[in-house]
Amino acid sequence: MQTLRVTLEQDEIPTHWYNVAADLTNPPAPPLGPDGQPVPLEKMATIFPMPLLEQEMSAQRWIAIPEEVRQIYALWRPSPLCRAARLEKLLGTPAKIFYKYEGVSPAGSHKPNSAVPQAYFNKIAGTKKLTTETGAGQWGCSIAFAGQMFGLPVRVFMVKVSYEQKPFRRSMMQTWGAEVFASPTNLTQAGRDVLAKDPDSQGSLGIAISEAVEEAAASPDTCYTLGSVLNHVLLHQTVIGLEAKKQFDKIGLYPDVVFGPCGGGSSFGGIAFPFLADKAAGDKRAANLRCVAVEPTSCPTLTKGAYAYDFGDASGYTPLMKMYTLGHDFMPPGIHAGGLRYHGDSPLVSQLLHEGVIEALAVPQVATFEAGVQFARAEGIMPAPESCHAIRAAIDEALRCKATGEEKVILFNLTGHGHFDMASYDRYLAGKLEDYEYPEAAIAESLGHLPKVG
Numbered sequence: 001m002q003t004l005r006v007t008l009e010q011d012e013i014p015t016h017w018y019n020v021a022a023d024l025t026n027p028p029a030p031p032l033g034p035d036g037q038p039v040p041l042e043k044m045a046t047i048f049p050m051p052l053l054e055q056e057m058s059a060q061r062w063i064a065i066p067e068e069v070r071q072i073y074a075l076w077r078p079s080p081l082c083r084a085a086r087l088e089k090l091l092g093t094p095a096k097i098f099y100k101y102e103g104v105s106p107a108g109s110h111k112p113n114s115a116v117p118q119a120y121f122n123k124i125a126g127t128k129k130l131t132t133e134t135g136a137g138q139w140g141c142s143i144a145f146a147g148q149m150f151g152l153p154v155r156v157f158m159v160k161v162s163y164e165q166k167p168f169r170r171s172m173m174q175t176w177g178a179e180v181f182a183s184p185t186n187l188t189q190a191g192r193d194v195l196a197k198d199p200d201s202q203g204s205l206g207i208a209i210s211e212a213v214e215e216a217a218a219s220p221d222t223c224y225t226l227g228s229v230l231n232h233v234l235l236h237q238t239v240i241g242l243e244a245k246k247q248f249d250k251i252g253l254y255p256d257v258v259f260g261p262c263g264g265g266s267s268f269g270g271i272a273f274p275f276l277a278d279k280a281a282g283d284k285r286a287a288n289l290r291c292v293a294v295e296p297t298s299c300p301t302l303t304k305g306a307y308a309y310d311f312g313d314a315s316g317y318t319p320l321m322k323m324y325t326l327g328h329d330f331m332p333p334g335i336h337a338g339g340l341r342y343h344g345d346s347p348l349v350s351q352l353l354h355e356g357v358i359e360a361l362a363v364p365q366v367a368t369f370e371a372g373v374q375f376a377r378a379e380g381i382m383p384a385p386e387s388c389h390a391i392r393a394a395i396d397e398a399l400r401c402k403a404t405g406e407e408k409v410i411l412f413n414l415t416g417h418g419h420f421d422m423a424s425y426d427r428y429l430a431g432k433l434e435d436y437e438y439p440e441a442a443i444a445e446s447l448g449h450l451p452k453v454g
């Protein structure tokens with residue numbers, strides 16, 4: 001029988017995360033405060049616990065995964081590495097297509113890989129309550145689940161329009177014991193200010209971030225959590241690629257190209273960075289390896305953005321981070337891959353792209369759903385709209401291999417299932433989905449508002 005699913009034993013869950021900062025050619029650019037100086041640690045310690053801040057700044061290559069975290073990872077990890085043999089056959093490609101399936105987690109995506117250690121390190125640092133914001137609800141669900149695992153109360157500020165349109169993600173968070181509020185709320189000054197001006201505000205991610213950060217900053221035993229972008233989040237996600245390497249070892253293969261969808265960059269970093277570790281260590285198998293971050297053409301941060309210092313949120317509340325950005329007040333069109341609508345990107349992913357270590361590619365919306373449907377019909381799994389971006393890129397690569405006869409090994413990150421996204425599939429199936437033009441004028445406009453640094 002052909003091997004379609006490469007599994008590992010529970011005790012093969014990695015014991016250490018990989019920190020790509022140890023292998024960067026240049027030191028990472030520090031986050032800056034409003035005065036243009038690096039943000040002091042004490043300032044960040046008002047909203048993040050010390051163990052996570054240490055990881056955020058660490059240059060140590062391997063960082064131990066606590067046993068308590070591995071024990072919770074074991075509820076769904078190691079996740080399967082699968083061969084998409086039926087898809088290969090359908091495409092008539094000589095390439096071998098593999099995907100790492102992260103939809104097996106309780107929340108249905110890769111996000112609990114970081115939510116669990118974030119809750120754990122907060123717990124041991126004495127944090128009594130967590131706050132966060134969520135848009136469509138993927139991150140809110142993940143941190144609600146993780147908080148419950150360690151008995152930490154979680155407060156989620158959910159963008160009002162999603163709160164009303166995506167009631168089931170809200171019920172999941174509440175089932176895991178979290179408090180969920182439609183943001184803007186009257187619980188915070190930031191929320192009250194917005195409501196005073198516009199009582200019917202539908203909210204935005206920027207407002208929800210401000211509310212969650214304000215609560216965390218106001219109380220010494222409350223901390224804030226973030227589901228992507230930051231170095232420690234990417235660190236935690238490397239469990240994906242580390243497992244994938246063990247799985248490829250088992251079948252005696254090594255990928256030629258790795259694709260991942262890219263919003264804030266955490267799942268892409270998670271699958272790609274461990275392979276870059278091989279490259280850095282001079283492993284011959286990785287000499288020609290390509291790692292490609294795939295984003296929507298409607299929010300083309302890596303492919304059309306500027307590499308510059310910018311705010312992490314829309315309201316200019318966070319420190320400045322050096323990253324590819326479309327400008328913090330860029331409003332991407334309302335595409336269905338909600339997780340890929342961020343104006344910026346992870347500073348680590350951005351630096352690696354800037355230094356030419358990784359690549360980036362943008363794909364249009366309708367073609368991603370086309371790929372998702374083709375994948376679902378061949379392989380059975382219903383992919384999240386975000387994941388469909390990587391599937392599109394993997395299929396296109398496999399078709400190029402068909403033309404050239406190359407037997408490449410393609411790996412992509414299937415970051416989540418799409419069971420809560422069927423309304424988007426409905427629109428695709430009804431022929432109602434559109435491609436948005438690359439909003440050149442809007443991007444030029446918002447890039448004009450980049451903060452001046454140095």
Ligand SMILES: *Cc1c(COP(=O)(O)O)cnc(C)c1O
Pocket residue numbers: 109110111138227228229261262263264265266267268339340384386387415416417
């Ligand atoms: C959030 C999300 C993404 C994008 O976030 P990254 O931090 O770039 O990984 C991708 N896929 C799914 C299923 C998500 O929930």
